[in-house]
Amino acid sequence: VIGFYPVLSQAPTVYDDEQEGFDQQIVIKFSHVVAENTPKGLAAQQFARLVDERTQGRVKVEVYPNGVLYSEPDEIEVLKQGNVQMIAPSFPNLSKLQPAWMVLDLPFAFLSHEAVREAFDGKLGRMLFNQLQQEDMVGLAYWGNGFKQMTNSGRPILRPSDLRGQHIRTMRSDLLERAFQMFGAQTTQMPFNQVYRGLESGMLDGEENSISNIYSKKFFQVQKYLTISNHGYLGYAVLMNRTFWNKLPTDIQAQIRDAMKETTQWANVNAIRLNDRQLEEIRQIPDLEIHTLTDAQRAEWMQAWEPLYREYESVVGRQYIDEIRALQH
Numbered sequence: 047v048i049g050f051y052p053v054l055s056q057a058p059t060v061y062d063d064e065q066e067g068f069d070q071q072i073v074i075k076f077s078h079v080v081a082e083n084t085p086k087g088l089a090a091q092q093f094a095r096l097v098d099e100r101t102q103g104r105v106k107v108e109v110y111p112n113g114v115l116y117s118e119p120d121e122i123e124v125l126k127q128g129n130v131q132m133i134a135p136s137f138p139n140l141s142k143l144q145p146a147w148m149v150l151d152l153p154f155a156f157l158s159h160e161a162v163r164e165a166f167d168g169k170l171g172r173m174l175f176n177q178l179q180q181e182d183m184v185g186l187a188y189w190g191n192g193f194k195q196m197t198n199s200g201r202p203i204l205r206p207s208d209l210r211g212q213h214i215r216t217m218r219s220d221l222l223e224r225a226f227q228m229f230g231a232q233t234t235q236m237p238f239n240q241v242y243r244g245l246e247s248g249m250l251d252g253e254e255n256s257i258s259n260i261y262s263k264k265f266f267q268v269q270k271y272l273t274i275s276n277h278g279y280l281g282y283a284v285l286m287n288r289t290f291w292n293k294l295p296t297d298i299q300a301q302i303r304d305a306m307k308e309t310t311q312w313a314n315v316n317a318i319r320l321n322d323r324q325l326e327e328i329r330q331i332p333d334l335e336i337h338t339l340t341d342a343q344r345a346e347w348m349q350a351w352e353p354l355y356r357e358y359e360s361v362v363g364r365q366y367i368d369e370i371r372a373l374q375h
């Protein structure tokens with residue numbers, strides 16, 4: 047018998063297996079917006095497998111990829127209401143709830159994978175998860191995807207001034223919009239699964255994303271240029287509804303935490319490998335022109351975006367900016 051959670055019900059369904067001979071099974075619906083062949087998509091499946099193994103089938107994680115169940119921004123609301131039990135939104139989506147999360151979206155916030163790891167495993171990661179308690183969410187883990195690159199049509203983007211007049215899709219973050227507007231771009235926040243159409247129709251000129259998202263959604267089919275800029279970082283907070291979590295038996299909580307720990311260790315290594323491999327495949331595409339920023343070009347972008355740190359200090363919170371600064375040395 048499968049415990050199925052109707053709308054707004056947050057309590058795990060428990061069957062009296064001694065009396066009725068049922069296997070007691072708890073269902074966790076895990077909704078996300080990306081393709082299956084991505085760091086997040088694969089990690090969600092791995093987590094589902096490990097939970098099944100660790101709990102010996104007492105808990106079933108049902109993964110819904112590609113936004114088939116819910117897209118952004120709805121996934122946050124449905125998690126809070128308990129209509130799904132797990133989501134793994136990218137950081138910008140959380141900055142709508144708690145502006146401190148914008149710190150992870152500052153341009154060049156992370157200069158290496160090691161710095162990302164330090165943030166996830168350290169004080170900054172804990173500070174941000176603490177913020178989510180008031181939203182009835184538990185932060186179970188951070189999953190990395192990779193550094194963001196830019197794709198567009200029109201002209202190659204090598205310098206900030208090349209953005210002038212470009213219409214750029216951003217994720218759900220005022221900071222990200224501002225980052226592009228600073229250089230004369232027009233911006234629109236748009237859910238992930240509408241981006242391809244926006245690019246194809248010519249409504250948008252470009253967007254920023256990890257290689258895995260560019261690859262799995264085939265943005266290269268409707269873009270002329272790819273700039274390897276590594277100018278930002280795309281990662282995920284893996285979240286569970288807090289009320290639901292608190293009602294789980296403690297042995298199951300421990301098994302889920304265990305499965306999550308193992309998944310996360312694997313996922314964060316796999317994410318780097320997958321993005322590297324998919325970049326190699328993208329390089330084979332004849333009609334896409336790829337530019338990699340030189341050190342001098344990168345320095346120009348960093349300097350041009352520097353004022354954004356001051357501009358957002360009071361919104362994000364000084365202590366968060368200090369933490370990210372400390373990781374940049």
Ligand code: LMR
Pocket residue numbers: 079080135136191217237238255259280
């Ligand atoms: C995007 O909206 O482009 C990404 O946040 C999608 C994702 O979850 O990786």
